[in-house]
Amino acid sequence: MVATKTEDKSLSTVTLLQDLPAETRARIAGRCRWRRFGPGQVIIEPESVDRDVFFIASGRVRVVNFGPQGREVSYCDIEAGGSFGELAAIDGGPRSAQVQALDNVLAAALDARTFRQLVEEEPRFAMAVMTRLAGLVRASSTRILDISTLGAHNRVHAELLRLARLGEREDGTARIEPIPQQAELAARVSTVRETVARVMSDLSKRGILQRDKSVLVITDIERLEDLVDSVHDG
Amino acid sequence: MVATKTEDKSLSTVTLLQDLPAETRARIAGRCRWRRFGPGQVIIEPESVDRDVFFIASGRVRVVNFGPQGREVSYCDIEAGGSFGELAAIDGGPRSAQVQALDNVLAAALDARTFRQLVEEEPRFAMAVMTRLAGLVRASSTRILDISTLGAHNRVHAELLRLARLGEREDGTARIEPIPQQAELAARVSTVRETVARVMSDLSKRGILQRDKSVLVITDIERLEDLVDSVHDG
Numbered sequence: 212m213v214a215t216k217t218e219d220k221s222l223s224t225v226t227l228l229q230d231l232p233a234e235t236r237a238r239i240a241g242r243c244r245w246r247r248f249g250p251g252q253v254i255i256e257p258e259s260v261d262r263d264v265f266f267i268a269s270g271r272v273r274v275v276n277f278g279p280q281g282r283e284v285s286y287c288d289i290e291a292g293g294s295f296g297e298l299a300a301i302d303g304g305p306r307s308a309q310v311q312a313l314d315n316v317l318a319a320a321l322d323a324r325t326f327r328q329l330v331e332e333e334p335r336f337a338m339a340v341m342t343r344l345a346g347l348v349r350a351s352s353t354r355i356l357d358i359s360t361l362g363a364h365n366r367v368h369a370e371l372l373r374l375a376r377l378g379e380r381e382d383g384t385a386r387i388e389p390i391p392q393q394a395e396l397a398a399r400v401s402t403v404r405e406t407v408a409r410v411m412s413d414l415s416k417r418g419i420l421q422r423d424k425s426v427l428v429i430t431d432i433e434r435l436e437d438l439v440d441s442v443h444d445g
Numbered sequence: 446m447v448a449t450k451t452e453d454k455s456l457s458t459v460t461l462l463q464d465l466p467a468e469t470r471a472r473i474a475g476r477c478r479w480r481r482f483g484p485g486q487v488i489i490e491p492e493s494v495d496r497d498v499f500f501i502a503s504g505r506v507r508v509v510n511f512g513p514q515g516r517e518v519s520y521c522d523i524e525a526g527g528s529f530g531e532l533a534a535i536d537g538g539p540r541s542a543q544v545q546a547l548d549n550v551l552a553a554a555l556d557a558r559t560f561r562q563l564v565e566e567e568p569r570f571a572m573a574v575m576t577r578l579a580g581l582v583r584a585s586s587t588r589i590l591d592i593s594t595l596g597a598h599n600r601v602h603a604e605l606l607r608l609a610r611l612g613e614r615e616d617g618t619a620r621i622e623p624i625p626q627q628a629e630l631a632a633r634v635s636t637v638r639e640t641v642a643r644v645m646s647d648l649s650k651r652g653i654l655q656r657d658k659s660v661l662v663i664t665d666i667e668r669l670e671d672l673v674d675s676v677h678d679g
Contacts, residue, residue, distance in 0.1 A: 276586065278594020279676040286586065301572075301579045307586050330572060334565035337575070338535075341564065344578035345535045351585030352510065352520065352541050358592045359635035360512025401593035442513040 218268065220245065222319060224292040225266045227343060230335040239329065243319035248312035255296060255310040262299045262323035267291050270316030275398065276308045285398035287350070288313065297340060300326045358401045361442055366400040367410040368438045371420075375429040387427040452502070454479065456553060458526040459500045461577060464569040473563065477553035482546035489530060489544040496533045496557035501525050504550030509632065510542045519632035521584070522547065531574060534560045592635045595676055600634035601644040602672045605654075609663040621661040 222228050222240045231239075243266070248254050254265065254272060267289060274286040274295065286308060289295055295310055300323035321329075330337045357366055375385035393407040414420035419435055421428045429435055456462050456474045465473075477500070482488050488499065488506060501523060508520040508529065520542060523529055529544055534557035555563075564571045591600055609619035627641040648654035653669055655662045663669055 276590050278590060280594070282594045284590050284593045286589070298579045298582060301575050302583075304579075304583070307583050327572070330575065331568035334568075334571070337564060337568070337571040338561070341535050341571070341575060341578065344575065344582060345532045345538075348532060348578060348581045348585065349536075349538070349541050351582065351589060354589055355520070355585060355592065355635070356510050356512060356518050358589065359518045360514070360516045401589070 218317060220268060220319070222266055222268070224268070225294065226292050227266070227294050227336065227339045230339055231333060235333065239321065239325075240319065242325050243321050246318055246320050248316040248318070250312060250314050252312045252316075253309060254312060254316070254318070255306050255308070257307065257309050258305045260299075260305060262296075262303065263320040264294060264296045264300045264323070264326045265310075265318045265320050266294050268317045268319060270318075271313040272310050272316060272318075273313050274308050274310050282403075283394075283398040284401060285395070294343070297326075297344070299323070301340075354401075363400070363402040363406045364410050365439065365442050366402065367396065367407055368414075368435060370396055370400050371414075371429070372432070372435050372439050375432055375435060379432060383432055385429040385432055387429065389425055390422065390427045452551060454502065454553070456500055456502070458502070459528065460526050461500070461528050461570065461573045464573055465567060469567065473555065473559075474553065476559050477555050480552055480554050482550040482552070484546060484548050486546045486550075487543060488546060488550070488552070489540050489542070491541065491543050492539045494533075494539060496530075496537065497554040498528060498530045498534045498557070498560045499544075499552045499554050500528050502551045502553060504552075505547040506544050506550060507547050508542050508544050516637075517628075517632040518635060519629070528577070531560075531578070533557070535574075588635075597634070597636040597640045598644050599673065599676050600636065601630065601641055602648075602669060604630055604634050605645075605648075605663070606666070606669050606673050609666055609669060613666060617666055619663040619666055621663065623659055624656065624661045 220240060222236050222243075223233075228236050228239065248270075255261070257276060269291045271288055271290050272295060273288050276284050276286070278284065296306075298304065299306055303323075330340060357369070361369070371387070374387045374391065378386040378388070380386070393411070394404045396407045397404045411420060414435075415422075417434075419429065419431055419438075421430055454474060456470050456477075457467075462470050462473065482504075489495070491510060503525050505522055505524050506529060507522050510518050510520065512518065530540075532538065533540055537557075564574060591603070595603070605621070608621045608625065612620040612622070614620070627645070628638045630641045631638045645654060648669075649656075651668075653663065653665055653672075655664055
């Protein structure tokens with residue numbers, strides 16, 4: 212691989228290690244095993260007993276799980292600078308979800324023992340891990356509330372609004388690209404693909420959403436916001 | 446209050462402080478403000494900006510949230526020895542849920558600054574907090590998967606099975622007491638009271654469940670298990 216030479220293996224972009232002195236980060240980098248994964252490759256299997264923590268240097272992963280009939284539930288995507296696998300390293304339990312590479316991923320794997328040692332020796336690291344876990348609890352609580360009290364249509368609207376805000380323009384429109392797959396949106400808001408298709412077709416008819424080649428254009432963010440705000444109990 | 450004299454204010458039963466030396470626990474107890482709450486009293490308001498962490502010396506609390514139309518979603522009940530309020534103390538964010546006293550509660554409130562200082566000075570405390578947060582993430586992920594992939598009937602069966610196992614007897618029956626309120630069960634598994642009523646009446650007709658004064662008797666745990674295992678995607 213030609214790219215290897217210029218790859219950054221300093222872990223300087225890893226959020227969990229951000230507050231540590233550069234020397235400490237270098238020492239940690241030295242303890243990691245560097246691993247590569249291709250698109251679609253499974254990095255962590257649910258229920259497996261390995262306990263490494265992974266820091267993503269480049270690429271993106273998706274954390275998912277599967278219902279008894281195989282329906283996919285997507286928890287979150289994690290980008291370069293992010294980390295995953297902390298739960299098993301902390302409590303020694305089995306893996307709680309599946310983690311799959313979305314594209315070419317370069318990640319540093321740290322064994323659980325060194326991870327725990329680091330927590331003990333570096334209070335700033337302990338605090339960073341705690342802050343990340345607190346964020347996960349907050350996000351999960353919000354999702355539980357949303358699935359429990361909002362209708363599926365409303366959850367699709369809310370997810371589109373979240374994506375729209377990432378590509379918002381000054382004229383009140385937004386560009387979402389690449390166009391997310393309907394099955395992917397469905398897994399993210401706990402519904403079925405057919406519901407996402409129905410909501411998107413309805414938004415097209417209302418003139419709020421347009422497909423433009425490989426871009427999804429939200430023509431009027433404010434109207435989408437109004438839809439999200441007009442909630443009903445599910 | 447006559448009981449005050451014999452109340453244990455040593456924090457010795459608090460899970461988060463279990464691994465600390467008794468002197469450290471005593472020092473922490475000295476930094477807490479002791480507070481009392483009556484049944485139904487709200488201890489933490491969602492979105493509020495106080496950041497204390499609470500250790501429960503006696504009594505029970507419930508962590509809940511409310512949907513846009515007021516529908517209650519129950520996250521968990523926490524008993525004596527448990528703690529709550531950690532998220533805001535860790536990340537400085539607003540309160541993510543409401544915490545209400547279920548009965549007479551005596552709790553020790555520790556301010557966020559002292560809590561964070563303790564995390565920095567006591568690695569065993571940091572590890573205990575992390576383990577608790579990891580447990581919350583695991584429980585939330587399971588619940589998200591359940592709500593997303595199981596039908597409401599199945600979730601009620603699973604919750605009754607969970608309660609049954611707490612009062613299981615050698616002859617394959619179980620006693621659940623006091624009888625949980627239908628609205629309470631509904632809030633715990635993200636459905637409406639009417640669904641819980643329907644499932645319980647169905648279980649009675651099948652002879653799996655009986656009311657006996659103030660006790661709910663599961664006459665055949667194995668058949669209830671079979672029902673839980675015969676899952677369908679919701």
